[in-house]
Amino acid sequence: MTKALIMVDIQNDFMPGGALPTREGDAIVEVVNRLQPHFPLVFATQDWHPQNHGSFASNHPGKTPGEVIDLGGIQQVLWPDHCVQETQGAEFHPDLDVDRIEAVIRKGTDPAIDSYSGFFDNAHRKATGLEEQLRSRDVTDVCVVGLATDYCVRFTTLDALALGFKVAVVRDACRGVELQDGDIESAFEEMRTTGAEIVGSSQIG
Ligand code: VGL
Numbered sequence: 714m715t716k717a718l719i720m721v722d723i724q725n726d727f728m729p730g731g732a733l734p735t736r737e738g739d740a741i742v743e744v745v746n747r748l749q750p751h752f753p754l755v756f757a758t759q760d761w762h763p764q765n766h767g768s769f770a771s772n773h774p775g776k777t778p779g780e781v782i783d784l785g786g787i788q789q790v791l792w793p794d795h796c797v798q799e800t801q802g803a804e805f806h807p808d809l810d811v812d813r814i815e816a817v818i819r820k821g822t823d824p825a826i827d828s829y830s831g832f833f834d835n836a837h838r839k840a841t842g843l844e845e846q847l848r849s850r851d852v853t854d855v856c857v858v859g860l861a862t863d864y865c866v867r868f869t870t871l872d873a874l875a876l877g878f879k880v881a882v883v884r885d886a887c888r889g890v891e892l893q894d895g896d897i898e899s900a901f902e903e904m905r906t907t908g909a910e911i912v913g914s915s916q917i918g
Pocket residue numbers: 722727733760792829860861862863864865866
């Protein structure tokens with residue numbers, strides 16, 4: 714049995730003041746840094762969009778962030794431009810410890826489809842390589858932390874469960890977008906009823 718920590722999208726644009734902020738997203742950084750030494754393996758995902766990405770409202774004339782469109786046959790929430798490749802907003806938070814990261818999985822690179830999950834695009838057509846990375850190191854248990862609870866943390870967790878990993882999500886090491894009131898709480902509830910254990914950071918180690 715091997716455990717891995719998966720740090721989801723701990724990037725500047727998801728921090729307060731960023732392009733797509735989560736409330737108090739910066740508060741998770743010290744919690745995540747404290748958790749890292751408790752895991753033999755640490756992975757990170759990075760939202761990494763081209764400027765012409767289909768999830769950006771700016772690429773759909775007349776549309777505004779928060780609206781939902783059909784993008785290649787699936788429902789897509791439109792977002793402000795965020796995590797554009799090679800920009801400062803796409804970089805990890807400057808205080809995040811990155812020295813122990815085994816691999817960074819970049820996602821959302823195809824302009825035609827979004828990728829909330831660290832494992833697959835939103836239509837489950839293409840894998841990112843994270844599953845192979847975990848399997849090749851005999852990982853059986855994953856612990857998910859990061860941003861945003863109601864999007865990328867949620868879909869990464871649901872895919873990890875579907876792939877057969879034992880999954881824990883650290884509540885105080887996650888923050889959400891909360892486009893609608895209650896989105897964060899329903900995300901935790903969905904992850905829990907699907908099979909993830911929702912824990913506090915004090916329960917780790
Ligand atoms: C995310 C919305 C758009 C996330 C990424 O990291 O949760 N949310 N892109």
